[in-house]
Amino acid sequence: GYTPTSTDPYPGSDEVIRQAHRIRDLSEDSVQVMLESLAVKTRKQYNCAYKAWWIICTYNMVPVFNAKVPHIISFFQKQLGDKAFRYGTFNSFRSALALILPGNVGEDPQIRRFLRGVARLRPQRPKYNFVWDPQKEKLVTLLALTTSQRMQTLSLIRTKNVIISEEGIQILISDPIKTSGPNSDQPCLKIPYFPKRPELCVASVLLTYIKKTSTLGDMSEEFLLLTLRSPHKRASSQTLSRWIKGTLSKGYTPTSTDPYPGSDEVIRQAHRIRDLSEDSVQVMLESLAIKTRKQYNCAYKAWWIICIYNMVPVFNAKVPHIISFFQKQLSDKAFRYGTFNSFRSALALILPGNVGEDPQIRRFLRGVARLRPQRPKYNFVWDPQKVLIYLTTYMPNEELSLKKLTEKLVTLLALTTSQRMQTLSLSRTKNVIISEEGIQILISDPIKTSGPNSDQPCLKIPYFPKRHELCVASVLLTYIEKTSTLGDMSEEFLLLTLRSPHKRASSQTLSRWIKGMLSKVGINTNIFTAYSTRHATSAAFRHGVSLELIRKTAGWSEKSKVFINYITVYCRVVKKMPPKRTANISNAQKQELVAFVEEHPQLVSGSLLETTLFNQLKVYGKNYKIP
Numbered sequence: 001g002y003t004p005t006s007t008d009p010y011p012g013s014d015e016v017i018r019q020a021h022r023i024r025d026l027s028e029d030s031v032q033v034m035l036e037s038l039a040v041k042t043r044k045q046y047n048c049a050y051k052a053w054w055i056i057c058t059y060n061m062v063p064v065f066n067a068k069v070p071h072i073i074s075f076f077q078k079q080l081g082d083k084a085f086r087y088g089t090f091n092s093f094r095s096a097l098a099l100i101l102p103g104n105v106g107e108d109p110q111i112r113r114f115l116r117g118v119a120r121l122r123p124q125r126p127k128y129n130f131v132w133d134p135q136k137e138k139l140v141t142l143l144a145l146t147t148s149q150r151m152q153t154l155s156l157i158r159t160k161n162v163i164i165s166e167e168g169i170q171i172l173i174s175d176p177i178k179t180s181g182p183n184s185d186q187p188c189l190k191i192p193y194f195p196k197r198p199e200l201c202v203a204s205v206l207l208t209y210i211k212k213t214s215t216l217g218d219m220s221e222e223f224l225l226l227t228l229r230s231p232h233k234r235a236s237s238q239t240l241s242r243w244i245k246g247t248l249s250k251g252y253t254p255t256s257t258d259p260y261p262g263s264d265e266v267i268r269q270a271h272r273i274r275d276l277s278e279d280s281v282q283v284m285l286e287s288l289a290i291k292t293r294k295q296y297n298c299a300y301k302a303w304w305i306i307c308i309y310n311m312v313p314v315f316n317a318k319v320p321h322i323i324s325f326f327q328k329q330l331s332d333k334a335f336r337y338g339t340f341n342s343f344r345s346a347l348a349l350i351l352p353g354n355v356g357e358d359p360q361i362r363r364f365l366r367g368v369a370r371l372r373p374q375r376p377k378y379n380f381v382w383d384p385q386k387v388l389i390y391l392t393t394y395m396p397n398e399e400l401s402l403k404k405l406t407e408k409l410v411t412l413l414a415l416t417t418s419q420r421m422q423t424l425s426l427s428r429t430k431n432v433i434i435s436e437e438g439i440q441i442l443i444s445d446p447i448k449t450s451g452p453n454s455d456q457p458c459l460k461i462p463y464f465p466k467r468h469e470l471c472v473a474s475v476l477l478t479y480i481e482k483t484s485t486l487g488d489m490s491e492e493f494l495l496l497t498l499r500s501p502h503k504r505a506s507s508q509t510l511s512r513w514i515k516g517m518l519s520k521v522g523i524n525t526n527i528f529t530a531y532s533t534r535h536a537t538s539a540a541f542r543h544g545v546s547l548e549l550i551r552k553t554a555g556w557s558e559k560s561k562v563f564i565n566y567i568t569v570y571c572r573v574v575k576k577m578p579p580k581r582t583a584n585i586s587n588a589q590k591q592e593l594v595a596f597v598e599e600h601p602q603l604v605s606g607s608l609l610e611t612t613l614f615n616q617l618k619v620y621g622k623n624y625k626i627p
Contacts, residue, residue: 008058010050010051010054010055012047013043013044013046013047013050013051014035014043016050016054016064016100017031017034017035017038017043017046017099017100018031018035019064019065020064020065020099020100020101021034021035023065024102039178041178045092045096046092046095046096046099049092049093049096049097050096050100052075052079052093053075053093053096053097056074056075056078060074064100065100065101065102066101066102067101069105069108069110069111072097072101072105072108072111073110073111073114076090076093076111076114076115076118079093080118080121080122084122085122086122086123086124087115087118087119087122087123087124088124090115090118090122091115094106094111094115141243141244142200142202142205143191143202143206144240144244146191146202147189147191149187149189150177150178150237151237151238151240151241151244152177152178152237153173153177153187154225154237154240155223155225155234155235155236155237155239155240156173156175156177156223157171157173157189157223157224157225158174158175158222158223158224159210159222159223159224160222161173161174162206162210162224164207167192167193168190168191168192168193168203169190169191169203169206169207170188170189170190170191171188171189171191171224172186172188173186173187173188173189174186191203191206209224210224213226213232216232223235225240227239258308260300260301260304260305262297263293263294263296263297263300263301264285264293266300266304266314266350267281267284267285267288267293267296267349267350268281268285269314269315270314270315270349270350270351271284273315274352288349289448291448295342295346296342296345296346296349299342299343299346299347300346300350302325302329302343303325303343303346303347306324306325306328310324314350315350315351315352316351316352317347317351319355319358319360319361322347322351322355322361323360323361323364326340326343326361326364326365326368329343330368330371330372335372336372336373336374336375337365337368337369337372337373337374338374340365340368340372341365344356344361344365381532382518382523382528382532384415384533386521386522386523387411387415387517387518387521387523388415388470390517390520390521391408391411391412391469391470392467392469392470394407394408394469395469397474397475397478398478402482402483402498403498405475405478405479405482406479406495406496406498406513407513407514407516407517408475409472409475409476409479409495410424410495410510410513410514411513411514411517411533412470412472412475413459413461413472413476414510414514414530414533414534415533416461416472417459417461418533418534419457419459419534420447420448420507420531420534421507421508421510421511421514421530421531422447422448422507423443423447423457423459424495424507424510425493425495425504425505425506425507425509425510426443426444426445426447426493427441427443427459427493427494427495428444428445428492428493428494429480429492429493429494430492431443431444432476432480432494434477437462437463438460438461438462438463438473439460439461439473439476439477440458440459440460440461441458441459441461441494442456442458443456443457443458443459444456461473461476480494483496483502486502493505495510497509510530511529511530511531512530513530514530514533515529515530518530518532
């Protein structure tokens with residue numbers, strides 16, 4: 001037995017096999033012949049097993065070439081615990097060790113029983129969860145498709161072995177391949193003519209190729225498939241694989257048997273065929289929020305079904321295919337412009353080129369915007385004064401139960417900060433800064449509006465001594481004191497669940513609490529959700545708060561016009577302002593409009609109402625300029 005020491009470097013798979021046969025008193029020539037019985041790729045495959053076995057033997061002082069069955073099973077158990085290897089890898093390891101160890105180790109009952117257990121724990125998975133449809137591929141791959149041979153076999157085709165007859169073409173493979181052996185026949189590739197589909201006739205393509213390449217290549221070898229650049233030599237199996245992968249990447253068309261793999265897998269496949277590594281694909285996938293991926297799932301599922309039906313490449317579709325897909329959704333569904341805009345963003349992520357900015361697609365969506373304009377979720381808003389009056393009954397703060405104190409705090413935070421539930425749920429105790437002027441809460445976790453050039457929100461909560469029962473800062477301090485001994489201290493989130501174990505309250509939990517509070521006040525929660533607390537911005541605007549301050553407080557981006565729509569909905573609906581077109585307004589409506597503008601100049605000035613709706617009104621034959 002030879003036991004390597006910690007100073008012995010691993011010599012490589014070929015040398016390990018040689019040493020194993022040398023200690024069996026075989027001559028060097030015999031060892032070399034036995035080594036040649038293994039293909040080069042097999043020796044490379046065994047290298048992983050021998051290297052791991054060498055390290056284990058060094059560590060445990062086990063003879064490399066004379067180990068017992070318990071040592072082998074211990075080695076397998078080590079690999080099972082440390083690696084994610086599956087049954088096929090362990091089977092390869094067994095074959096590798098059986099080559100260098102004495103006895104018939106590969107057939108030992110204990111080892112076979114152990115590997116049977118591995119087969120149940122780590123079953124071999126198919127390499128592909130789907131198949132691609134060959135009907136749309138280019139003629140370059142027809143030889144591989146019709147013969148179903150390995151790339152090694154195709155790369156060893158010689159021109160002298162091509163036999164042409166009236167029935168078709170036969171290609172004899174004379175060189176040794178992977179399946180060659182004493183009792184196995186060499187393959188003979190039979191390629192018949194295909195007159196019904198001359199554009200897919202492999203025999204015709206092959207004859208044209210032979211004629212075109214007859215003056216190329218090394219005449220001493222006369223291989224059929226040659227490299228593209230001079231000097232034209234035999235195309236290796238790796239070269240053939242690269243050519244076929246390039247053809248496949250130009251369009252993957254799912255078949256009717258391919259199940260929809262999910263949005264994440266669709267995005268991964270789209271980036272894999274662009275020659276990106278798996279790590280890079282994962283990083284690009286992480287650039288999308290989980291909710292965005294869920295939103296895109298609807299688009300990808302519909303797109304997958306359309307591609308199956310029309311035999312369109314999923315990842316290489318043209319603009320007419322996309323517009324046809326949009327037209328199908330427009331006819332069959334009641335989707336509005338916002339949904340189509342989301343579909344455009346989803347497809348731009350998996351298709352080549354700048355699909356999202358294509359002029360035809362933009363023009364089509366502009367038509368959708370006129371046919372199916374985006375409607376506001378609410379045509380009216382509830383008065384936050386009702387909720388505030390009800391919350392004044394939740395006093396004193398120190399004597400409130402944890403449930404009532406939590407409901408009061410969450411509702412007041414939502415109303416005063418106008419932030420999303422996601423933002424409030426990510427507030428951490430360590431980021432609460434208490435000062436004489438008030439309290440600041442820094443949001444350090446990524447949220448919906450987080451980005452490279454956007455600032456994280458900072459919630460500023462001043463003291464409100466005039467109305468102590470509605471002072472959010474006082475309620476927050478009481479809540480922090482009451483929950484200081486609750487929750488997971490490793491996370492230290494501010495808002496916790498009510499039941500033990502007290503963990504971070506999710507955005508869905510906060511929404512449920514706020515909806516419960518709105519229901520107690522008498523607000524219809526079938527219409528209004530917890531998100532409607534952000535409409536308190538319209539009340540703030542009516543009291544003269546600037547748009548810029550509202551935008552920053554509520555966490556809307558600079559380019560977003562949504563907050564303008566929320567604010568001006570009060571003007572258009574509650575005060576019955578006239579529509580955008582003012583040509584057919586009656587004199588009574590004009591008088592009502594002028595009276596309203598003069599009464600509330602700060603409501604109109606600087607908003608979309610001034611620039612878009614009523615920039616200049618003709619009242620009794622004279623121009624009236626909005627203040």
